[in-house]
Amino acid sequence: MEFLSSINTFLTENLGEFGPLIVVGVLGLFMILVTVPLMLNQPEDPLKKLQRSTTAPKKGKKEKKERLRQAGQNEQLEKFATFLEPKDKEEYSAVQLKLRQAGYQSKDAVRFFHFSQFALGIIGLLIGVLLVTVFAGEQEFDGTQIGIRLLVPGAIGYFIPKYWITRRVAERQEAITAGFPDTLDLMLVCVEAGQSLDQAIVRVASEMKASYPDIATEFEVVAYEMKAGKEKDSVLRDFATRCGVQDVSAFVTVMIQSATFGTSIAEALRVYAGEMRDKRVMRAEEAANKLPTKMTLATMMLTVPPLLLILVGPSAKGIMDFGSGAGPGVGG
Numbered sequence: 001m002e003f004l005s006s007i008n009t010f011l012t013e014n015l016g017e018f019g020p021l022i023v024v025g026v027l028g029l030f031m032i033l034v035t036v037p038l039m040l041n042q043p044e045d046p047l048k049k050l051q052r053s054t055t056a057p058k059k060g061k062k063e064k065k066e067r068l069r070q071a072g073q074n075e076q077l078e079k080f081a082t083f084l085e086p087k088d089k090e091e092y093s094a095v096q097l098k099l100r101q102a103g104y105q106s107k108d109a110v111r112f113f114h115f116s117q118f119a120l121g122i123i124g125l126l127i128g129v130l131l132v133t134v135f136a137g138e139q140e141f142d143g144t145q146i147g148i149r150l151l152v153p154g155a156i157g158y159f160i161p162k163y164w165i166t167r168r169v170a171e172r173q174e175a176i177t178a179g180f181p182d183t184l185d186l187m188l189v190c191v192e193a194g195q196s197l198d199q200a201i202v203r204v205a206s207e208m209k210a211s212y213p214d215i216a217t218e219f220e221v222v223a224y225e226m227k228a229g230k231e232k233d234s235v236l237r238d239f240a241t242r243c244g245v246q247d248v249s250a251f252v253t254v255m256i257q258s259a260t261f262g263t264s265i266a267e268a269l270r271v272y273a274g275e276m277r278d279k280r281v282m283r284a285e286e287a288a289n290k291l292p293t294k295m296t297l298a299t300m301m302l303t304v305p306p307l308l309l310i311l312v313g314p315s316a317k318g319i320m321d322f323g324s325g326a327g328p329g330v331g332g
Contacts, residue, residue: 101244102168116161124157179212184273191266
């Protein structure tokens, strides 16, 4: 007990009131960082391997489909699937949709996202510990200051991936909105040339890669799903959901209604493409009209202070000189 008391006293004198807690936290983080590589390199249990080999003939096609579904996933992250993936299906679907809207189509995207949050959160806590111990010098902190310096870097590291995904979604939606009118024009040309809607989508996906890669990638996914035999209505609705753009959703609605009522797809594309071109012009005019308002504040900040200095400066200097010269005369 005396040994533990002396250690507690030493830590309290050097690290403050929360010195023992800081040391325990650092040791816990160190144990986590040591345990993760060990678990990744852990060999497979022979009993599980034997059970899998004995039950393999019984599973048949179901296991084969499961292997195909899991193909391409990271086997090391597979060991932490229960830890890195949300257990609620709705939450998992929401995160997966958000990542797909950001352009991350990988099967391991959800796991990498949660792993990055976990890793950056730990790195932030380590930075907080360094701020309290190494970079603090002789400065002493109270409990609130220590908590802020520990938790704030960890919270920042934890929320950086979420902020990055949100920015990526916004940028990608803007890119899809900007390239969608040209995409419709090209699709209209392909349909009027005699190609079917499926062939037009394949052609658009290959031709738009250089100018608008985001919308081209989405059309590639649509083309692959159609080739795989998925229903066209379902494919188009998934396409609108992945993009998350109102123009694309309206286009999907037009295409589904045109196929349902048997109207000409080329005529529907012609009308909708014209509307998209007009809408793009309106967006450009709206941005141009907002520009003077946005420039007003910057113009005032950069123009008014120098102008006031030029106009008022000499007068203020003369008043100051007059006041300093008149002072002794008045006093006399």
